[in-house]
Amino acid sequence: MEEEKDQLSRRNFLAIATGAIGGLIGIVMAIPAVAYVVGPALQRRTAENWVRLGPTSKVELGIPTLFKTIIESQTGWIVAEEEISVYVLTEDGREYIALSNICTHLGCRVRWITDQGQYFCPCHNAAFDKTGEVVAGPPPSPLDRYETKVEEDQLYILLGG
Template structure:
């Protein structure tokens, strides 16, 4: 009759391997989670950016503003600067334009003497309301959606 008994040496081998495997899995799962977590995180592409009180933006003059946003892409974090102009036509009538040229993405600036925006990259010009006067841009300057709460102005930033 064959013996179904396991030797003491085999028992210790099997028990040691089983306990080692359990401990490896118990310690490995949190480490794997830690390593892949940044790749699984998604960041919302929209945010309301406060620009400050309306009194900071005089009526009739395009007023420049800027802000920064962090972008997380997996393990890489970058900080980008954005800007634009607030054109306040009355107490509640505003136009909030992006300062990014719609041709190649250069930053436009306001020419007070000509009462227009100019893109330094290819000489494009835009009206105070952002419409193309001349140059290669295919469309007017982009507008930010805005809201006024109390006396504070905020814009909706959409990534992308």
């Protein structure tokens, strides 16, 4: 009788333990599914996201100057870092133009060629003028521009929005 009781409680324990482990596995497996559904709502808002590029003193008058910066983006729980490169141009030290270095054709990186006074995209030999307008090649539109602002001699660009 005593032995039978022991067996029963062992059986009960095993049943409870199996149920608990099964439940735990179910919860662990459900977390990514819930994150997938709820994730978009948790995305970090990027509207009005001003990113500091660096000091205005770095920009030579009339010559596009390359700035690089790391930005962080978050989707759900995934945080990713991305380096962005921006050419900044000013003719008078007051008004600034900030251009993406990503070609609007297929996304290669353009670079400023001082001797030619143009941005050059090596992928399909495209050229853009100083202000980012297409002057040669297949790109369908000018280089993307960022809104800029200057605060305490530091340049900022607006991302997202």
